[in-house]
């Protein structure tokens with residue numbers, strides 16, 4: 001356990017009121033003006049000009065371990081997460097072996113505890129081996145030490161409607177949620193980019209928007225029929241937004257996510273033939289980007305999820321057709337959301353806290369995360385310098401992945417400090433030291 005105390009002086013809480021925050025024994029011990037006198041022995045951190053936010057929570061991270069340690073490990077991925085302002089990540093199930101048993105999810109959970117940079121909450125696979133044929137041990141994973149609540153075959157769509165129905169029914173027993181990678185496989189065979197004007201010019205087979213939208217339409221109706229909880233991963237089209245808006249108006253229990261890259265980048269980048277822009281779902285058109293921003297601002301889309309997908313160099317630095325799909329995102333998410341949603345005037349820092357922390361923690365049923373910056377709450381806090389600007393350099397990142405689509409861009413906002421259970425895992429913008437967990 002960590003008994004050090006820290007006085008965060010003159011921070012702007014959620015970008016509004018300025019106050020001191022006293023962190024002691026892992027919790028927020030006091031919030032108010034001029035706490036200096038009550039903070040004897042505390043390490044003082046001058047936070048004037050910095051915004052204090054609840055630690056970010058990612059519902060969609062590919063940590064690659066076990067099995068693809070050449071791409072990422074729990075250690076490297078969670079270092080990247082801490083540097084990016086996260087205090088919790090959900091580790092996607094498409095590892096090797098797949099996280100489809102209590103044994104694998106407990107292994108990932110344990111690796112997270114040992115690393116000590118953020119909370120690692122494993123996502124369980126919906127079907128055995130992501131094969132779509134047989135339900136995985138959802139109950140055993142839920143009851144395990146990893147307490148899995150989010151289940152996903154992400155990377156692959158649960159396309160069989162009977163399988164999707166059974167999964168939605170099953171997770172009701174333990175308040176779980178099915179996170180769907182919405183993509184009708186028969187409409188996307190051989191797809192290389194968004195289907196549209198640019199794919200026609202480049203002569204590439206495309207993902208049509210309807211492949212995503214038809215699965216979302218089916219799944220919200222299934223969720224309504226079963227009375228269960230559905231989460232839609234990485235929504236990427238304006239039409240998907242309309243379906244989710246319709247479903248929410250009808251009271252269907254659906255939540256949705258958008259990635260930072262879908263908030264900023266468009267299919268026009270594919271004209272460069274640089275595989276760093278190859279991703280699933282693909283970068284879409286300008287109108288889609290604007291619809292996604294509006295939907296995140298008005299709450300139709302609930303959260304930002306990074307879909308951090310590191311790949312080894314050889315899988316991305318090759319010709320377009322054979323390149324792997326995916327982009328890194330943990331160390332740039334905050335800046336991209338600031339650029340697209342806050343600098344544009346669409347959202348405030350309080351909204352930012354909702355979509356990057358409060359709401360994803362609630363969807364994942366993650367206790368101790370996404371909490372308000374109030375006395376008695378766990379001290380999972382990120383301090384951001386909103387006025388800083390920086391140039392994205394993938395070679396300087398903690399992730400093993402070098403496949404950042406933001407490489408070379410100048411973005412606003414830097415993480416100055418990340419407090420995890422009251423311990424500064426990041427200080428002065430650099431990794432400090434991990435948190436040492438007590439007995440389990």
Ligand SMILES: [Zn+2]
Pocket residue numbers: 154155156181233234280281
């Ligand atoms: Zn996916």
